[in-house]
Amino acid sequence: MEPLVRGDCHAHMILDAVYWKDAISRHSEAVDTDYVRGVLERYREAGMTYVRDGGDTHGVCQYAARIAPEYGIEYRQPAFAMHRKGRYGNIVGFAYSDLNEFRMMMQMAVAQGADFIKIMVSGILDFHEAGKMSCEPLPPEEIRTLVDMVHDAGLAVMLHINESRAVLPAIEAGADSLEHGFYMDEECLAALAEHRDATVWIPSIAPVGNQIGSGRFPDEVLRTIVRGQQERVRYAVEHGARIALGSDAGAYAVPHVTGAQDEYRYLKEALAPCRTEEEIQKMLRENEEWIRRRFRRS
């Protein structure tokens, strides 16, 4: 029987869904190859054949990509993510202080076998207050310049991004994939639909929804954020936007494999009023295929 979920378009092999510091220190001396093989084995057992990694600073996703074919898995990765110095992104990447440095790091990622470039545009959600972020996003001009630089190098770009004021310029610049994308307004969602041939949105609801009941944050706030994202997913799909399944597996409370299944459940719940399960599956498969084609070195 075909598995319900065939791929996860946003995961981090280096993270283990428990505590990020311990997870990363597992690989501090060298990549823990047994650990990586164990995770890939779980993907294989679940019948999953595609993983797109969001990057790390220890060569873990690069190692996973090298051995994944042994498990029948197409594994794509950016080597490491990049963020502007002083902003969010240390967990999964390195900092650039100017555009020259960004260009050099991009070349370094490519030399290390990156399939695409990953950039951190925004901060992370504040789970104490819906609508609030940990920091300001990059200014629109910088977002446009970075996207252009990646495209000029002949690569696709995956953006960690939230809020309309960051997402809208990213869509207009032709960013290939928008990760998370919380707090988009109607104008932004309409632009997403209009640019469906250029841009895919990965709403990653599991990292929020899976924390409900954990006692770490107010459940009511988490529920509000999840509901808001699900409403936007429905609006976007009804207006023709391209949406794919990516769980951010490895993030707190989002284990590899089951995180993707959880994400499927959140998306299904969001789309139940307007799409049959068969239609949802078909849509997610088509959009995963679109990502498979675009996020690889041609």
Ligand SMILES: [Zn+2]
């Ligand atoms: Zn991520």
